[in-house]
Amino acid sequence: MKKKEITIAQAQQIVDEWINTVGVRYFNELTNTAILMEEVGELARIMARKYGEQSFKKSDEGKDMADEMADILWVLICLANQTGVDLTEALENNLKKKNIRDKERHKQNNKLK
Numbered sequence: 001m002k003k004k005e006i007t008i009a010q011a012q013q014i015v016d017e018w019i020n021t022v023g024v025r026y027f028n029e030l031t032n033t034a035i036l037m038e039e040v041g042e043l044a045r046i047m048a049r050k051y052g053e054q055s056f057k058k059s060d061e062g063k064d065m066a067d068e069m070a071d072i073l074w075v076l077i078c079l080a081n082q083t084g085v086d087l088t089e090a091l092e093n094n095l096k097k098k099n100i101r102d103k104e105r106h107k108q109n110n111k112l113k
Contacts, residue, residue, distance in 0.1 A: 007088070008087045008088045008091065009086075009087075009088050011073075011077055011087075012077055012080060012081055012086075012087060015074060015077045015078060015081060016081050019078065019081070026078060026081070026082045027078075029079060029082060029083060032075055032078050032079050032082070033079065035075050036072065036075040036076060036079065039068060039071040039072045039075055040072055042063070042068045042071070043065065043068040043069060043072060045060070045063070046060070046063050046065045046068060047065075050065070
């Protein structure tokens with residue numbers, strides 16, 4: 001059975017519908033920015049323990065890296081929705097920028113060889 005895929009535009013719509021029904025309303029932009037930083041910190045904690053030198057503590061048990069990434073995506077989508085950013089268009093524009101700016105840059109970086 002094929003896994004159902006969600007486009008970025010669909011994700012923005014799904015989050016908006018959830019916020020306006022279950023979530024009542026969006027937190028303000030500053031609150032959501034603080035929440036985004038908090039979620040990134042939770043992912044960083046897992047990364048530092050799984051891939052870095054830190055060891056897991058009892059309080060780290062049950063933390064799921066995929067779930068933390070999804071939390072980050074959720075809040076980022078919330079911020080995009082409430083500030084009028086079309087994330088599909090933003091990502092397409094960002095990829096174009098990177099393809100122009102970095103076309104040869106990384107190939108010429110001796111640190112990456």
